[in-house]
Amino acid sequence: xxxxxxxxxxxxxxxxxxxxxxxxxxxxxxxxxxxxxxxxxxxxxxxxxxxxxxxxxxxxxxxxxxxxxxxxxxxxxxxxxxxxxxxxxxxxxxxxxxxxxxxxxx
Amino acid sequence: xxxxxxxxxxxxxxxxxxxxxxxxxxxxxxxxxxxxxxxxxxxxxxxxxxxxxxxxxxxxxxxxxxxxxxxxxxxxxxxxxxxxxxxxxxxxxxxxxxxxxxxxxxxxxxxxxxxxxxxxxxxxxxxxxxxxxxxxxxxxxxxxxxxxxxxxxxxxxxxxxxxxxxxxxxxxxxxxxxxxxxxxxxxxxxxxxxxxxxxxxxxxxxxxxxxxxxxxxxxxxxxxxxxxxxxxxxxxxxxxxxxxxxxxxxxxxxxxxxxxxxxxxxxxxxxxxxxxxxxxxxxxxxxxxxxxxxxxxxxxxxxxxxxxxxxxxxxxxxxxxxxxxxxx
Amino acid sequence: xxxxxxxxxxxxxxxxxxxxxxxxxxxxxxxxxxxxxxxxxxxxxxxxxxxxxxxxxxxxxxxxxxxxxxxxxxxxxxxxxxxxxx
Numbered sequence: 001x002x003x004x005x006x007x008x009x010x011x012x013x014x015x016x017x018x019x020x021x022x023x024x025x026x027x028x029x030x031x032x033x034x035x036x037x038x039x040x041x042x043x044x045x046x047x048x049x050x051x052x053x054x055x056x057x058x059x060x061x062x063x064x065x066x067x068x069x070x071x072x073x074x075x076x077x078x079x080x081x082x083x084x085x086x087x088x089x090x091x092x093x094x095x096x097x098x099x100x101x102x103x104x105x106x
Numbered sequence: 107x108x109x110x111x112x113x114x115x116x117x118x119x120x121x122x123x124x125x126x127x128x129x130x131x132x133x134x135x136x137x138x139x140x141x142x143x144x145x146x147x148x149x150x151x152x153x154x155x156x157x158x159x160x161x162x163x164x165x166x167x168x169x170x171x172x173x174x175x176x177x178x179x180x181x182x183x184x185x186x187x188x189x190x191x192x193x194x195x196x197x198x199x200x201x202x203x204x205x206x207x208x209x210x211x212x213x214x215x216x217x218x219x220x221x222x223x224x225x226x227x228x229x230x231x232x233x234x235x236x237x238x239x240x241x242x243x244x245x246x247x248x249x250x251x252x253x254x255x256x257x258x259x260x261x262x263x264x265x266x267x268x269x270x271x272x273x274x275x276x277x278x279x280x281x282x283x284x285x286x287x288x289x290x291x292x293x294x295x296x297x298x299x300x301x302x303x304x305x306x307x308x309x310x311x312x313x314x315x316x317x318x319x320x321x322x323x324x325x326x327x328x329x330x331x332x333x334x335x336x337x338x339x340x341x342x343x344x345x346x347x348x349x350x351x352x353x354x355x356x357x358x359x360x361x362x363x364x365x366x367x368x369x370x371x372x373x374x375x376x377x378x379x380x381x382x383x384x385x386x387x388x389x390x391x392x393x394x395x396x397x398x399x400x401x402x403x404x405x406x407x408x409x410x411x412x413x414x415x416x417x418x419x420x421x422x423x424x425x426x427x428x429x430x431x432x433x434x
Numbered sequence: 435x436x437x438x439x440x441x442x443x444x445x446x447x448x449x450x451x452x453x454x455x456x457x458x459x460x461x462x463x464x465x466x467x468x469x470x471x472x473x474x475x476x477x478x479x480x481x482x483x484x485x486x487x488x489x490x491x492x493x494x495x496x497x498x499x500x501x502x503x504x505x506x507x508x509x510x511x512x513x514x515x516x517x518x519x520x
Contacts, residue, residue, distance in 0.1 A: 010435045017442025020473070024449030027469065033461055036453070040469045043446060051439055051476050055483055067491040071475065071498055074309075078502040081305045082468055089509045090461040107437065108485065114444055118451060125455050133460060133512070137467050140504060141454060144474050147497075151478055151490060159478075160493050167471070168500035175511040302506065313499050320492070328492055337496060344503045347510050 009057040016050030023047060032098040033090060037083055044079035048072075108152055115152065119145050130185045132178055140171035156328040157245045164336040169421055172343060176428035240399040241325045241406060249330065250406040254389045258374055261413050265371045268420040272364070275427040299348065306348045313341035321414045325403075331410040335417025342422050351430055363423050370416030377408045436484040443480060447473045464508055471501030 019042060026039025052072045056065045122145065126138045143166030150159035214221035231248055239247040249257055321334030346354035378389040381401075386393025391405025447470060454466035475494045482490035 013435055013439040014442075017439045020446040020476070021442050021449075023469075024446035027453050027466065028449050033459060033465070036462065037465060040465050043469060044472050047446075048472060048476055051443075052479065054439070055479055058483060059488060064488045064491060067495060068479065071479065071491065071494055074495070074498045075472065075475065077305065078309070078498065079468075079472060081301060082502055082505045083465075084301060085506060085509050086461060086464055086468065089513050090459075093513060095459060095461060111440065111444070111481070118447065121451065121455070131460075134463055137463050137508065138454065141451070141467055141470055144470060147493075148474060148477055148481075151481055151493065152485075154485075154487075156490060156493060160496060163474075163493060163497050164500055167497075168504050171504050172507040175508060179511045309499075309502075316495070316499070320496070323492075327489055333496070337499070340500060340503050344506065347503075347506050 005057050009054045012050050012054030012057065016047050016052075016054060019043065019050065020047035033095060034087065034097045037087055041080070041083050044083070045076060048075050048079075111152055112149065115145055115149050119149070132182070132185055133175070135185075136171060136174040136178060139174065140167050143167040143170065157243075157330065157333075160328045160333045161336070164333050164340070168340055169336055169343075173424065173428060176425065180428070238398070239402045239406075241403065243325055243327060243329075245328075246324050246330055246406065246410075247402075250409055251391060251402055254378075254391075254405075254409065257409070257413065258378070258389070261371055261374055261416050264416060264420050265367060268367055268423055271424050271427050302348050306344055310341050310345055313344065314338060317341065317418075321410065324410060325406065331413030332417055334410075335414045335419075336421060338414070338418040339421030339425070342418075343425050346425070346429070351426065355426065355430075358422065360423070360426065363419050363426070366415055366419040367423065370412045370414070370419065373412035373415065374409045377405055377412070381405065436480055439480045440477070440484060443473055443476050447477070460512060464505065464512070467508075468501065468505045471497065471504070475501070 023039045023041075023043030026042070027036045030036045030039055049072060052068050052075070056068045056072075059065050059068070119142065122138055122142045126135055126142065129135050129138065143162060147159045147163040147167065150156075150162055218224070231244065231252060235241070235244050235247045235252075239251055241247045317334045317338035320329040320337060321331060324330030324334070342354065342358065345357070377391070377394075381390050381393045382388050384393040389405075392398040392401040394404050395401035450466045450470045450473060454463050454470065457463040457466060475497050478490055478494040478497065482488045482494075
C-alpha cells in the first residue's frame with residue numbers, strides 16, 4: 001500500500017511538472033494574448049492541482065495535508081477569477097484577438 | 107541541490123534587475139519590481155529564513171506593488187528618456203562605494219564561524235531563549251523580547267510614515283477627477299464586476315481570519331505582528347478594489363482608522379511603561395506577571411498586537427489616501 | 435522525485451519571466467506575472483518537501499492570497515488610470 005502511494009505521488013508530481021512546463025512553453029510561443037491565456041490557465045489549474053495532490057499523498061493525513069488542501073482550494077477558486085478579470089479588462093480596453101494569419105497587428 | 111536552486115534564482119534576479127532599470131514604461135517597471143520581490147522571497151525560503159520570506163512576500167510583492175501603481179495612476183506612465191550621462195554622479199557613487207567596500211575588509215569574513223556573532227551572541231540566544239522566554243519560535247523571541255527596543259523603533263517609523271503621507275495628501279478635493287476606485291456605477295460594469303464581487307464575499311472573511319491566525323500563531327511558526335497587519339490590510343484593500351472606495355470608507359471610517367494607528371503604537375509603548383511601573387526596566391516583560399515566562403508571554407502578546415494593529419491601519423490609511431487623491 | 439517537480443517549476447518560472455520581459459502589451463505582462471506568482475506558490479511548497487521542512491506551507495498560503503489581490507489591483511489601476519497599450 002505504501003509503495004502504491006509512493007508511485008502514485010511520483011507519477012502525479014512528474015505529470016504536474018510536465019503540464020506546468022507545457023503551459024510555460026505555450027505562453028511563450030502562442031501568437032496572441034487571448035490564446036496565451038489558455039496556456040496560463042492550464043498551468044494555474046491542472047499543473048498546480050496535480051503537483052499539490054502529489055505532495056498531499058506524500059504527507060499522509062496530517063496538518064500539512066490540510067494546509068495543502070487549503071492552498072489547492074484557494075488556487076482553484078482564485079486563478080480562474082483572476083484570468084477572467086484580466087481577459088475582461090483587455091477586451092474592455094480594446095485589445096482585439098488575432099483572427100487569421102494574414103492580420104498582423106500585435 | 108539547494109546551491110543549484112540558489113544559482114538559478116540569483117540568475118533570474120539579475121535578469122529582472124537589469125530589466126527594471128532599462129524599461130522606460132513605468133507601469134512595467136512596477137510590475138517587474140513585484141516579480142523581484144517574489145524572487146527574493148523564494149531566495150529567503152531557500153536560505154531557511156521563513157519569517158523574512160513571509161514579510162517580503164506579503165509586503166514587497168503585494169502591498170508595495172499596489173502602492174506603486176496607485177502612485178503611477180496619479181502621475182505619468184513613461185519615464186523621460188535621458189540622453190546625457192552624468193559622469194560626476196557616477197564617479198561620486200563609485201568613490202563612495204569603493205570606500206565602503208574598503209571599510210568592510212576589517213569585518214569578519216561573510217559566514218565565518220569564528221566571527222563573534224557566531225561564538226557569543228547567537229549561541230547565547232539559542233541556549234537561553236527556551237528557558238527564559240519559553241516561546242518555540244526563536245525569531246519572535248529575539249524580535250519581541252531581546253530586541254524589543256528596536257522593534258519599538260520600527261513601529262514608530264511606520265507610524266511616522268503614515269503621518270507624513272496623511273499630511274501631504276490631505277487636501278481639499280479638486281472635484282471632477284475620477285479615481286480608479288469609483289466602484290461599478292453603470293449597469294454594464296456592475297454586471298461585469300459581479301463575478302469578482304461574489305468571489306470576494308467568500309474570500310475576504312477567510313483572508314481576515316487568516317490574518318488573525320498569523321498574528322497569534324507567530325509564537326509557534328512563521329508569523330507575527332508585521333505579517334498579520336499586512337495581510338489584514340490586504341483584505342480590506344481587496345474589498346475597496348471590488349466594491350469602491352466609498353463603501354470601504356463607510357465600513358472603516360477614517361477617524362477610527364487614524365485613532366487605531368495611534369492606539370497600536372501606544373499599546374506597544376504602554377506595555378513598556380507598565381513594566382516600568384511594576385518594578386522592572388522599560389520593556390522588561392518579566393515584571394508584568396508573577397512568573398517570568400508568563401510575563402514574557404503576556405508582554406510578547408501585547409506588543410505583537412500593538413504592532414499588528416499599527417501596521418494594518420497604516421497600510422489601509424495610506425492606500426485610502428493614495429486612491430482617494432487626498433480626500434480627508 | 436521532488437527534484438523533477440522542482441526542475442519543472444523552475445523551467446516554467448523562466449518561461450513566464452521571458453514573457454513578462456517581452457510582452458508587447460501590458461496585459462501580457464500582467465498574465466505572466468500572475469502565472470509567475472502561482473509558480474512561486476508551487477516552488478515554495480515543493481521546496482518545503484525537498485528540504486524536509488514542510489512548515490513553509492503558511493508562506494505558500496499567504497502567497498496565493500497576495501497574488502490574487504495584486505492581480506486585481508493591477509487591473510483596476512491599469513483600466514482607470516492613464517492607459518497605454520504597451
